[in-house]
Amino acid sequence: MPKRRLIVIGGGMVAARFVDELCLKAADRFSILIICGEPWAPYNRIQLSRFISEGENPTQLLLYSKEWYAERGVTLHIGDPATQVDLDRRVVYTEMGAEFHYDDLIFATGSYPLCLDVPGVELDGVFAFRTYSDCSEIRSYARGVRNAAVIGGGLLGIEAARGLMDLGLEVVVVHLMDRLMERQLDNRAAILLREELEKQGLQFLMPKQTVAFSGDGHVEQIIFSDGDHLDVNLVVQSIGIRPNVDLARAAGLQVRRGILVDDGLHTSVPNVYAIGECAEHHGIVYGLVSPLYEQARVLAERLAGNAVQYSGSLIYTKLKVSGVELFSAGRVDEPGLGSLVVEDEARHVYQRLVFGASGEIQGAILYGDAEASSRIISAMASGEVISTSPLQWLAVGTKSAGISDDNEIVCTCNGVSRKDISQAVISRGLNTLKEVRQATRASSTCGGCKARIEGLIAELRGKKEPICSCTELSRDEVVACLRERGYLTVLEAMRGLGWKTEEGCPKCRPALNYYLNMLFPKGHRDEPASRLVNEREHANIQKDGTFSVVPRIYGGVTTPSELRRIADVAEKYQVKMVKITGGQRIDLLGVKKENLGKIWSELGMPSGFAYAKAIRTVKTCVGSEFCRFGVQDSTTLGIRMEKRFERLNTPGKVKMAVSGCARNCAECSIKDVGVVAVEDGWEIFVGGNGGLKLRGADFLCKVTTDDEALDWIGAFLQFYREEAEYGERTAHFVQRLGIERIRHYLSDPTVRKELNSRLEEALSVLEDPWAERLKGRTGYSDNYVTEG
Incomplete structure (x- = not known):
C-alpha cells in the first residue's frame, strides 16, 4: 500500500519527539514532512537560557541531526512557515509559495511569547x-x-x-x-x-x-x-506565552485558548490533530515539556494503530539555575488541602507535601533537597495513598536512604524510570551516558539527571571506566592496589599493576603520581617527570612560550616592601605585563624560562600555586574591619585558610573565598570552598565552579567560630583528596557523591578528626616548590610529561 502523506506544522521539540516516536512504531506506513518556520531543524529550547551565557552554536542545540531525519525518510522544510491550510482540499501553503498535500495533518505550532503592550516596547534593547x-x-x-x-x-x-x-x-x-x-x-x-x-x-x-x-x-x-x-x-x-492558533483558527478548526482536542488528540476535523502548547485538552493548555512529550507518544501510538487515550498529565517542574535545587508539582497553595511541612534552616531545606482527603499526594514543593522528587512523581501518577507517617515516607524518598525503587523516575523530562535504564544497560550491554541517552532518551532534554544516570550505569556494570587506555583498572581499583602493595614510584606501580605501556601516558602518569603522594605523603617522593608542564616548571606557560609568575599574597593583603620587590624584579627581567588577577593577586606575565629561578630568588615570596592542581589563593573582601556591612572578619579567616592549606596537592585546582556578609562580594557561591559570614558565625559552601560550566556551591554546614570553619574545611578537602578521581574538580565530585552523603559523613567529629590528621601528615612534608628547587634538592630534568 502507498504510504500516507503526513505533515507536521511546527519545528519545535514536541514535533521532533512525535516524529521520533512515529518512526519507531510505524515508519513504513507514513511519508513524513516537517514544516519549520525557523531557519533551523528542531532544537532544544530548554537550553536557551544556557545559550545566553555560553553562546552555543544552534547546531549544538539540535535535537537530531539532519542525517537522522534523512535516514528515516523524513523531509525537513526549513525557514518557510506555513501560512494557510485548506482543510477541504487537504493542502498546506507556505510563505514562499510551496503547496503540500496531506492525508494526515498535525498542528504542533507551539506558542508565541507574550509581550507588554506599552509605550516604548519597540525600542532597541x-x-x-x-x-x-x-x-x-x-x-x-x-x-x-x-x-x-x-x-x-x-x-x-x-x-x-x-x-x-x-x-x-x-x-x-x-x-x-x-x-x-x-x-x-x-x-x-x-x-x-x-x-x-x-x-x-x-x-x-x-x-x-x-x-x-x-x-x-x-x-x-x-x-x-x-x-x-x-x-x-x-x-x-x-x-508568559500564548498558544499559536492563528493558522488553525483561519482554517476553520474549533479554537478557544488553544486548538480543541479530545482524548485521541483529534481536532474538530477528521485526520487533523494537535499536540503541544497549541493544543487545549479538557480546558488545559500545557506549557511544560513532559506533558507535551506524553501527547507526542500517545498520538504516535494511535497513528500506529494502538488504541490508547490521552487523559491529561501531571504538571511538575524543576528550576534549572545553578546552585538552586527546586522542584514543584501539582496543587501547592490551595486552601482546604492538608499538608506536611519540613524545614531545616541550617541546611536551607524546605519541603512541603500536600494531601487529598484519602491521603494521596496532590502537590509538593522541595527546596534545597529535591532527591525525593522522582518518588513523588511516581506516587502522584499512581495515586498512591500514604499509609505510613508522611514524614517517614518523605525521608525514605531521599537518596541518602538508599532507595532503589525500579519504578522511580530518573529522567523526569522524558519519563524514563530506573527500570528502563537498567533494562537498557543490561540487555544491550551499554556502558556510557551517550549510549543510554540514545537508547532511552534519558538526559536528552535538560540534562539535570546526567550525574544520576552515570552513577546508575557504574552501579549496574559493576565496574567503572579505566583511568586511561594504558590499563583496565578504574580509579578505585588503582588506589586500592597502591594502598595494599605499597608501591612508592610511578614506574614501580605501572610495572606491578600490569600497565600496557612502559612509560604510561600524560593522563595516567600524573594521576599515579598524585595517588602515591596522597596515600604515602612521607614515603613517596614527588616525581617531576610525571608532572604536567605547568607543575613541572611551577609557572603557567603562555601561548608565546613564556611563563607567568604569581607570588602568594595572603588574603590579598600586601606591604610596600613586597610591592617594591615585585616592581624591582618586573623591571629587571623586563616582564611584559604586571596584572592584578581576579583572585586579588599580582601576576607577572611574559617571563622567560631561564629567568624563573632568578625572579623567585629575588622575590623571596612563596608561590601562589596559580599553575597547579592544588590549593590556590583565597579571595576575600575587607569584611568587618572596614566594610559597613561586614559582620565577620573575612580577611583574617581567609589568611588563616590560605596559610593552613597552602601547597596542598589536590585532584583538581581548588579555589576558595571568604565573604564578610551575605552580599557575597568575594563570589563564594561559585568557589570550590566558599565561606559566608552571618551574624553568629559562618556558612560553608562547597562544590562551586565559576568556569565554563557554572555551578553554584552547595551548602555544607554552619559553624560559629573560625576554628570550626577550618576543621570542616580541612576534613572536606582531605575527603575530596582521598575519594575524587585525579583531575576531577569539586563541582563534579560533590554532584557525583551528593551533598547529603558528604554532609552526613563529615558531621561525625571523629571522622573529621581522622581526616584532618591525615591532612596534617600530608602538609608536614611539603615545602614551597621554588624554595626546594633553589636549594637544588629536587633533581629536575627536562624529561617531563607534556599535556596531550
Whole structure:
C-alpha cells in the first residue's frame, strides 16, 4: 500500500519527539514532512537560557541531526512557515509559495511569547525570550551594556536573568506579583528562592507594574505604575506565552485558548490533530515539556494503530539555575488541602507535601533537597495513598536512604524510570551516558539527571571506566592496589599493576603520581617527570612560550616592601605585563624560562600555586574591619585558610573565598570552598565552579567560630583528596557523591578528626616548590610529561 502523506506544522521539540516516536512504531506506513518556520531543524529550547551565557552554536542545540531525519525518510522544510491550510482540499501553503498535500495533518505550532503592550516596547534593547534568534540578539546586544532587567519572575524569567548575570551584567528581575514563581511555590519557598538568588547577585523589584519604556532610540528606563523608574540598558520580557492558533483558527478548526482536542488528540476535523502548547485538552493548555512529550507518544501510538487515550498529565517542574535545587508539582497553595511541612534552616531545606482527603499526594514543593522528587512523581501518577507517617515516607524518598525503587523516575523530562535504564544497560550491554541517552532518551532534554544516570550505569556494570587506555583498572581499583602493595614510584606501580605501556601516558602518569603522594605523603617522593608542564616548571606557560609568575599574597593583603620587590624584579627581567588577577593577586606575565629561578630568588615570596592542581589563593573582601556591612572578619579567616592549606596537592585546582556578609562580594557561591559570614558565625559552601560550566556551591554546614570553619574545611578537602578521581574538580565530585552523603559523613567529629590528621601528615612534608628547587634538592630534568 502507498504510504500516507503526513505533515507536521511546527519545528519545535514536541514535533521532533512525535516524529521520533512515529518512526519507531510505524515508519513504513507514513511519508513524513516537517514544516519549520525557523531557519533551523528542531532544537532544544530548554537550553536557551544556557545559550545566553555560553553562546552555543544552534547546531549544538539540535535535537537530531539532519542525517537522522534523512535516514528515516523524513523531509525537513526549513525557514518557510506555513501560512494557510485548506482543510477541504487537504493542502498546506507556505510563505514562499510551496503547496503540500496531506492525508494526515498535525498542528504542533507551539506558542508565541507574550509581550507588554506599552509605550516604548519597540525600542532597541527590548527583547522577547522565546527562540534561538531572540537569544542570539540578546547575547549580541549584551556585549555593549552593563545592566539589564528581566520582566517576569516566573520559571523562564529567572533562568533568563541568571543567563544574563553569567555574562557579567547587573540584573534586576521586575515582577508584577509579590512573590516569585507564584504558580508553583507557596510564600515560604518563594522567600527562600529569592534569598538564594539575591546571594548569587540577582536583584528584585516586586510587586512592580511596568507601564512604559523610555529612551532615545534604545531603552534607557523602565517606568512603573507607582511613578518609580529603573535605569537599564537591556530588557528581556518573559511574562508568559500564548498558544499559536492563528493558522488553525483561519482554517476553520474549533479554537478557544488553544486548538480543541479530545482524548485521541483529534481536532474538530477528521485526520487533523494537535499536540503541544497549541493544543487545549479538557480546558488545559500545557506549557511544560513532559506533558507535551506524553501527547507526542500517545498520538504516535494511535497513528500506529494502538488504541490508547490521552487523559491529561501531571504538571511538575524543576528550576534549572545553578546552585538552586527546586522542584514543584501539582496543587501547592490551595486552601482546604492538608499538608506536611519540613524545614531545616541550617541546611536551607524546605519541603512541603500536600494531601487529598484519602491521603494521596496532590502537590509538593522541595527546596534545597529535591532527591525525593522522582518518588513523588511516581506516587502522584499512581495515586498512591500514604499509609505510613508522611514524614517517614518523605525521608525514605531521599537518596541518602538508599532507595532503589525500579519504578522511580530518573529522567523526569522524558519519563524514563530506573527500570528502563537498567533494562537498557543490561540487555544491550551499554556502558556510557551517550549510549543510554540514545537508547532511552534519558538526559536528552535538560540534562539535570546526567550525574544520576552515570552513577546508575557504574552501579549496574559493576565496574567503572579505566583511568586511561594504558590499563583496565578504574580509579578505585588503582588506589586500592597502591594502598595494599605499597608501591612508592610511578614506574614501580605501572610495572606491578600490569600497565600496557612502559612509560604510561600524560593522563595516567600524573594521576599515579598524585595517588602515591596522597596515600604515602612521607614515603613517596614527588616525581617531576610525571608532572604536567605547568607543575613541572611551577609557572603557567603562555601561548608565546613564556611563563607567568604569581607570588602568594595572603588574603590579598600586601606591604610596600613586597610591592617594591615585585616592581624591582618586573623591571629587571623586563616582564611584559604586571596584572592584578581576579583572585586579588599580582601576576607577572611574559617571563622567560631561564629567568624563573632568578625572579623567585629575588622575590623571596612563596608561590601562589596559580599553575597547579592544588590549593590556590583565597579571595576575600575587607569584611568587618572596614566594610559597613561586614559582620565577620573575612580577611583574617581567609589568611588563616590560605596559610593552613597552602601547597596542598589536590585532584583538581581548588579555589576558595571568604565573604564578610551575605552580599557575597568575594563570589563564594561559585568557589570550590566558599565561606559566608552571618551574624553568629559562618556558612560553608562547597562544590562551586565559576568556569565554563557554572555551578553554584552547595551548602555544607554552619559553624560559629573560625576554628570550626577550618576543621570542616580541612576534613572536606582531605575527603575530596582521598575519594575524587585525579583531575576531577569539586563541582563534579560533590554532584557525583551528593551533598547529603558528604554532609552526613563529615558531621561525625571523629571522622573529621581522622581526616584532618591525615591532612596534617600530608602538609608536614611539603615545602614551597621554588624554595626546594633553589636549594637544588629536587633533581629536575627536562624529561617531563607534556599535556596531550
